[in-house]
Amino acid sequence: MIESFLALATATTLYNVLWSTLAGIVIGALPGLTATMGLALMTSLTYTMDGRQAILVLICLYVGSIYGGSRSAILLNIPGTPANAATALEGHPMARRGEGQRALGLATVASLVGGLIGGIALALIAPLLAELALGFGSIEYFLLGMVGIIVAGKMTSADDPLKGWIAGFVGLAIATVGQEAMHAYPRFAFGSLDLAGGISLIPAMVGAFGISELLFSLGAGKAQMIEASTDVSGLGSNIRDMIRRKVTVIRSSLIGIVIGVIPGVGEDIASWISYGAARRASRTPDEFTKGSDDGLIAAETANSAALPAAIIPALTLAVPGSAPAAVLLAAMFIHNVRPGPMIMIENPDFVAAVCWMVIFGTIAMAVMGLLLTRPLLYVLRIPREYLTPVVFCLCLIGPYALSQRLFDVYVVLAFGLLGFAMRLMRYPMAPLILGIILGGMVDQNLRRMLQLIDRDPTQIFTRPIALVLIAICLAAIFMGTSRRSEARIPGVSREAD
Amino acid sequence: MTELSGRRLRAADLATGLVLAAIGGGMLVASLAMPTYAERGSALTAPGIFPGFIAGIMLVLGIRLAIRTVRRTSWPEAGDALNWRPVLTGLGLMVAAIALLGQLDFRLVTGGFSVAFAAYFVEWRGTRSEIGRRAFATAILLVIVTVLLPGAFEHIFLVRLP
Numbered sequence: 001m002i003e004s005f006l007a008l009a010t011a012t013t014l015y016n017v018l019w020s021t022l023a024g025i026v027i028g029a030l031p032g033l034t035a036t037m038g039l040a041l042m043t044s045l046t047y048t049m050d051g052r053q054a055i056l057v058l059i060c061l062y063v064g065s066i067y068g069g070s071r072s073a074i075l076l077n078i079p080g081t082p083a084n085a086a087t088a089l090e091g092h093p094m095a096r097r098g099e100g101q102r103a104l105g106l107a108t109v110a111s112l113v114g115g116l117i118g119g120i121a122l123a124l125i126a127p128l129l130a131e132l133a134l135g136f137g138s139i140e141y142f143l144l145g146m147v148g149i150i151v152a153g154k155m156t157s158a159d160d161p162l163k164g165w166i167a168g169f170v171g172l173a174i175a176t177v178g179q180e181a182m183h184a185y186p187r188f189a190f191g192s193l194d195l196a197g198g199i200s201l202i203p204a205m206v207g208a209f210g211i212s213e214l215l216f217s218l219g220a221g222k223a224q225m226i227e228a229s230t231d232v233s234g235l236g237s238n239i240r241d242m243i244r245r246k247v248t249v250i251r252s253s254l255i256g257i258v259i260g261v262i263p264g265v266g267e268d269i270a271s272w273i274s275y276g277a278a279r280r281a282s283r284t285p286d287e288f289t290k291g292s293d294d295g296l297i298a299a300e301t302a303n304s305a306a307l308p309a310a311i312i313p314a315l316t317l318a319v320p321g322s323a324p325a326a327v328l329l330a331a332m333f334i335h336n337v338r339p340g341p342m343i344m345i346e347n348p349d350f351v352a353a354v355c356w357m358v359i360f361g362t363i364a365m366a367v368m369g370l371l372l373t374r375p376l377l378y379v380l381r382i383p384r385e386y387l388t389p390v391v392f393c394l395c396l397i398g399p400y401a402l403s404q405r406l407f408d409v410y411v412v413l414a415f416g417l418l419g420f421a422m423r424l425m426r427y428p429m430a431p432l433i434l435g436i437i438l439g440g441m442v443d444q445n446l447r448r449m450l451q452l453i454d455r456d457p458t459q460i461f462t463r464p465i466a467l468v469l470i471a472i473c474l475a476a477i478f479m480g481t482s483r484r485s486e487a488r489i490p491g492v493s494r495e496a497d
Numbered sequence: 498m499t500e501l502s503g504r505r506l507r508a509a510d511l512a513t514g515l516v517l518a519a520i521g522g523g524m525l526v527a528s529l530a531m532p533t534y535a536e537r538g539s540a541l542t543a544p545g546i547f548p549g550f551i552a553g554i555m556l557v558l559g560i561r562l563a564i565r566t567v568r569r570t571s572w573p574e575a576g577d578a579l580n581w582r583p584v585l586t587g588l589g590l591m592v593a594a595i596a597l598l599g600q601l602d603f604r605l606v607t608g609g610f611s612v613a614f615a616a617y618f619v620e621w622r623g624t625r626s627e628i629g630r631r632a633f634a635t636a637i638l639l640v641i642v643t644v645l646l647p648g649a650f651e652h653i654f655l656v657r658l659p
Contacts, residue, residue, distance in 0.1 A: 162565065173520075183542070390641055
């Protein structure tokens, strides 16, 4: 860890940490720009950078954007990213009663604490998980992919798991397009060379998260911003508030870490689950939705702790813990880093470097969040009429820059429409993206598994990890198809950003 | 809350269920028609296995969604309705811009898109100074999308734009 720190502690790193974290805060703060979209667009901008610095930029952007979303959640009542939806429930009422500055300060300190705890968890859990994953064979990898789709489908669409599963399997179906890895047979290409090349992840994500968000924001009403300057709240009082709520902080951090590690679930679900747990544990649950400190701290701590945790499976299993982590995973491949169980053997200092990147980004986020409160308010005032063409231009140019294929621009549009329709019909987006990412892995391991089982059908019962994964799959399916779950009215499909 | 609700969501879910089942069925047939490459060793590595597996699940999920939609009696209440006019206008402009990519220079496409977008979405009524400010902001927008962004990609990242 010390060597990684020393290798990373350069002026270039400091410069990249500062600008990318600030860019992340701005992206997160602007309604209509999400963390996933920001990362997908930034991936093309980091293409020519040194691999480690590129990953550093993307991680800092990720950290900044998840935090930046709390700004618009508190002041506009519009979560900048889905991970800040629970923050809006408590932060905006606080701002309305003249405690905007305090709410922003609490969100900043909670994000700092959650991010640091998550960063430590990343350093501790990643090596253990990588070691465990060394024992994975094709049976385990196939089942892991299925667990990812089924659990992510259940958790990102808790009120209507069927829609979460549909999104996940549609993602897997999209991943079948193009040449498969074993025989190079072009599946569902219909004679098109572009389709035979497959659907790339970055254009799909830019479309699903970028174009669909732009379209949705065009149809939504304008928000009224509340000024944050009506109260004066210092860092000291924010820290004292946090210490008074240490149980909430610890519980929310743990929830964030556990949810973050689950494939495809992500920060927004961690935030909602932590918020719900804080409400249940509170002695004054009536204060919730009226500007509760506990609720705000629970939401922000959990989403920030979930962020480094979401990188853990991406690094050690090549299975992302959230949608932005999926882009990060794709970026790692672009920059010749091979995530997976062998990473601790082949590239152990990279894992340590990623932990430091998260910690650097988290500290930079807190410093800039506290120092730049007023300038960041101007960002929220940028009218959408001027912002949308710039973002649209980036949505075209970014994916095109990666492959120089116009086909990828058409993919952006197609996924924009698909994402818009899915959101309109209350389908979560995260399982779709997870399906596209996991498709190749699930495909190859399914066929290898079938060959193994053909030789010895009983061996699946001699593998404890496989049995645990099967049990998780069945439990998630049972919970999602039970009568109680089916009787629920579908509410908001919360999607992982 | 701008998602579909009530009768519209019911119709959308039913249509989705049927379309999904149809796609699943089509994929299943196409998967069965793929070569097995059994002569190379084992038919268990056939390219159609995975799509066939996914297609089967999609077929089941689609049928389940359709049946559930027909049986369900309670639906989420309507929230704020989406304002479709700006959405469709924005979409139309985006589709036109993407269709013109490769036919016209990239800067002309993004510049044209921005001018058309600003002409429709920016409020052009008001006092002279307000209109002047908005025109200035639109000019800055044009500089960003026609000079700064394409220039950065072409000269810094060495991307040849369409």
